[in-house]
Amino acid sequence: MLNSDRVVIVVRPFGMIFRIVVFAVLLLTSSLVVVLAADTSILRGVLQVDSKMDTEGSTSLVLLDATGRRTTLYGDLFVEAQLRDRRLIERQWELEGSFASDGRFEIYKLFTVKDGQRYRVTYYCEICHIYTHEPGRCMCCQEETELREVPES
Numbered sequence: 705m706l707n708s709d710r711v712v713i714v715v716r717p718f719g720m721i722f723r724i725v726v727f728a729v730l731l732l733t734s735s736l737v738v739v740l741a742a743d744t745s746i747l748r749g750v751l752q753v754d755s756k757m758d759t760e761g762s763t764s765l766v767l768l769d770a771t772g773r774r775t776t777l778y779g780d781l782f783v784e785a786q787l788r789d790r791r792l793i794e795r796q797w798e799l800e801g802s803f804a805s806d807g808r809f810e811i812y813k814l815f816t817v818k819d820g821q822r823y824r825v826t827y828y829c830e831i832c833h834i835y836t837h838e839p840g841r842c843m844c845c846q847e848e849t850e851l852r853e854v855p856e857s
């Protein structure tokens with residue numbers, strides 16, 4: 705009898721602490737999501753092309769905006785492969801992402817822009833009828849894929 709009373713006394717405050725912790729976690733994660741969304745910026749410009757610009761990925765990608773400001777870019781494998789696609793070297797880009805603490809810009813989404821319309825960069829295999837996000841051979845039949853810029857709908 706005495707023992708179960710003690711258990712109740714011990715459990716109750718823990719239950720309260722647990723609820724407070726859950727509430728705090730919910731509060732933190734929801735505010736984090738808001739911060740992330742508010743942090744997303746859009747950069748527009750062209751890639752700075754120099755003789756060292758390569759498709760291997762050993763030089764950094766740099767965006768040159770209309771005011772002449774240069775921003776070093778980075779992103780996942782697909783993002784980098786699309787930006788380094790030589791067929792797209794003259795394109796105007798619109799990049800969604802956020803600035804890292806070192807001043808570089810991390811790209812989440814990228815679009816080419818033609819006549820004010822945003823296009824997604826895709827690579828299409830006519831044999832398999834599949835789209836991929838990376839230039840090169842089809843992952844399925846190994847034939848060369850075709851670059852297609854698809855209007856964002």
Ligand SMILES: [Zn+2]
Binds near residue numbers: 830844847
């Ligand atoms: Zn294929």
